[in-house]
Amino acid sequence: MSLRCIRLVTFDATNTLLKFKVQPWEYYTILGRDYGFEGSDEDLKLRLLDNYKVMWNKYPNFGKNHMNWEDWWRQVVKKTFDGQLPSNANVDGLANQLINDYKTTKCWYLTDGSHEVLNYLRNYGAFLGVISNFDPRLVEILRNVKIDYKLDFIYTSFDVGYTKPDPKIFNHVLMQDIPGKPRNIQPKNCLHIGDDIEKDYKAAKAAGWNALLISNNKNYQECIPKEHIFQNLIDLRMAISKNKLNVF
Known part of the structure; x- marks a missing residue:
């Protein structure tokens, strides 16, 4: 399935869009x-x-x-x-x-390639958001690293009441009436991107979504398609820009 079929894209926060400055x-x-x-x-x-x-x-x-x-x-x-x-x-x-x-840039920085990936996905017409196991500080953190304005919605596990890898968190987001969200989106039109194979990749797949994994762990290639794994967001952005992304 090409990216043209994807209408909604969500990202995990920690170790995907955000990184700790120190452990x-x-x-x-x-x-x-x-x-x-x-x-x-x-x-x-x-x-x-x-x-x-x-x-x-x-x-x-x-x-x-x-x-x-x-x-x-x-x-x-x-x-x-x-x-x-x-x-x-x-x-x-x-x-x-x-x-x-831990609300501030004292502790967090934006992962390299975040802005570029979001820009490319927006150009494809995707509705963009975050689904993360996080407390309500996430909204303020994303504002402080200056990425919130590129996102259409932010859902934390605390606000939703479900935590990944429970597929219900993905189902919940899909059912929400979010301003600007395209109508009649089906799970097959959704893509989740994260760094955890269980909580992000497999959980999204269990909800019927497409999924990509951000990881440099080569062992994962034995259990999921290698074209679904990217070492970082910069590599993902390059695949999108060259029209080489296969999310199916």
Whole structure:
């Protein structure tokens, strides 16, 4: 199927349109120093990843239906730094600073090729958006990296109530009455682009959509068509510009 048949294109956010300036545990370490943290970023890496996983398993989707997302992140921060700071440290202040900084370009930058890919897809007449497992800060982040104006819609898992790889998140977006959205779009007319083979590629396929994977993992070529895999958005943009993109 050629790109001419695609009427709606969505992107994942993290590691697709957006990149971390430094790994989260490194930034946690940097800020933690101001509050008395003396350990290494490797120590904090294990604690952050473990506590994020614990919180996600107990209160998935950033605490949706259990608490507000800010309190969810505060618990992650407090558990990560538990026993790692002086007894008089302002842990709430640290958590709030991290929550706020992760809205900004202190922590995020726009992936190379993002503007160009969106421009090419727009020229094909595609309706453009984002579907991401994210909390509501995503809208502000995309505004801060100056890409929001190229998007027709932004849906986060927290707002929708479903998380990838649940195909329902794709079905939900397709059913929404979004201003400017072409009528009578079918799943076969939709394309999702992301970096995670399970949450992006296979999940979109399970919803009946077309999908492309942004990854330099060559092992994926054994389980999905190699023409559906691109190392980065620059390579994807080149394929579009040369009319060599095959999404079927």
